Amino acid sequence: MKTNHDLEQLQVEITQLSSTVDQLQAGHGAPAQSQCPIAHCSACPSNSPFVPDFDIPLLAPGGGDCNPDLLAKLGPLAGLVGTWVSTKTNGFNVMPIPQATAPNGFILKNFSYYEVATFSAIQGKVANRGGVDEQDCYTLFYEQRVFFSEGPQANQLVHAENGAWLNLITGPQGQGPLNTPPNIPSPPAPDPIPPQNPARQIVKQVSVPHGNSILAMGNVAVYDGAPNIPDVNALPVGAPPEFDAPYGTNIPSNPNVNPNIVLQGALSALAGLGINVVRTYQIDVDSDNHGGVVNIPYIKQHTDVPRFTNIMWLEELSNGQLLLQYSQTIDLKFAAANGERYVFPHIVANTLTKVR
Secondary structure, three states: OOOHHHHHHHHHHHHHHHHHHHHHHHHHOOOOOOOOOOOOOOOOOOOOOOOOOOOOOOEOHHHOOOOHHHHHHOHHHHHHOEEEEEOOOOEEEEOEEEOOOOOOOEEEOOEEEEEEEEEEEEOOOEEEEOOOEEEEEEEEEEEEEEEEOOOOOOOOEEEEEEEEEEEEEEEEOOOHHHHOOOOOOOOOOOOOOOOOOHHHOEEEEEEEOOOEEEEEEEEEEEEEOOOOOOOOOOOOEOOOHHHHHHHOOOOOOOOOOOOOHHHHHHHHHHHHOOOOEEEEEEEEEEOOOOOEEEEOHHHHHHOEEEEEEEEEEEEEEOOOOEEEEEEEEEEEEEEOOOOOEEEEEEEEEEEEEEOO
């Protein structure tokens, strides 16, 4: 559990990061609008002389949009819109990598990290036309930057990725000018419209600059109170017992084995301050759920990625703030010194606070 000094330092870091975000936005912000504080908001009329208005950005400035209907259709993803930061040492990464000269053919590159993540809403929907009805994708684009917390590479960028989160909703097929002569009118929509399968309501699309593209689908659960964050186990799957030695003692309090301990500890620290989780939105996606992972040939040959899973807990706190916690597992499959290929879980976990 964190000490009072650690928690005070956390507040200082959040304040500093918030100030930095304010300065960046002040330096690169869009011109003020009389109708709305968000420039080129999709709910406001355009003053551009161009038709179409090429000045309207794809993403809503500042990560948000003042169109309440659009935000509502983002569903559980709406609370993610904005900028999130973690404290300096709360993230933990279990990183097994192949090493031909190591005793069992691999080494661990585990480390603490911190990160900045931004989520921005697309101003509008993306429609998948089905012929008689459609599936609408309400989308957030995200960017993530991860930095070493400690050691000789402290504060250096170690990972970056971008991608999208989608909330899927079915509805009647859009008509517009496509339904006017001489075009063929669309048939009547089914009554009722087939509902979206809740097990595949949420989509995460990931572009990782290692040469991986990931598509994972899943669902959302909403419940009162704090999440019961489970233990995970990062030990190699099906490998001989001697492969476990670099990880240390196989107990849940060892972050090399159970990185989720950093998430559990963060919740305990909040409870110690008298701050409770009022409501939780749990978002769970898995590439094995009608998704997949595509890897470049070198990756497939040396360190294949057969599966990706990601659980996020978006938490409303009793002090009115939002907390974002996540645990992500990327299965790495590579050959050990004995010639056998095993799955080595690459697990990362972190807690972030919304600053903008």
